[in-house]
Amino acid sequence: MTGSDLRPSDLRPSDPGSWLLDRIDAREHALTCQIEQTQAEINTLTARLGELSEQVEHLRISRKTLLSLAEEEPAPAEPLPTVPDHPAYQQILTVFGEIGGSLRARELALAMDLPLTRNDIQNLRAKLKRLASRGILVETEPGLFTQPCP
Structure with a gap:
């Protein structure tokens, strides 16, 4: 095959x-x-x-x-700090707004053309402390004040 x-x-x-x-x-x-x-x-x-x-x-x-x-309900906004009615506080804030930096009570007295007596500087320092306690100013170190950052 x-x-x-x-x-x-x-x-x-x-x-x-x-x-x-x-x-x-x-x-x-x-x-x-x-x-x-x-x-x-x-x-x-x-x-x-x-x-x-x-x-x-x-x-x-x-x-x-x-x-x-x-x-959720939004958290209530914190009320804006109120500035005391006395015109001296408005003058202080005006000076801080113009200078835009930190100041001590003596430097502020000079900028506001106030007498540099011990009593006047102490009164100004008390006003600065009051503004700091209300959150309008900040005391960055003892005796040195500035406006808070936005």
Whole structure:
């Protein structure tokens, strides 16, 4: 017999049961590979789904927080400090506004053209302390006063 004399039936193994089992094994192997690939895709999609769900949950929490903050009553604004009615306090604040820096009572007395007597400087210092206690001025160090930063 030569190669041209072979018939398709001659290519099959002599045992038809072995041939069928081999075909079943090959098909099972192919399906198992497809299962593994599909499971890998499912795992990837499951991980992506988890990430997306987490992002959505963060947005929901943010929305809930913002809505609850918007519903809260705003804290009452602190009342603005009141300047005493005496004109000397207005003069003091005018000088601080013009100079824009820190001053001691003696320097302020000079800027206001007041006498430099001990009693006048002490009275001016008391006024500066009163303005500092009301938050209108700040005593940055003992005896040195300035306007608070906005």
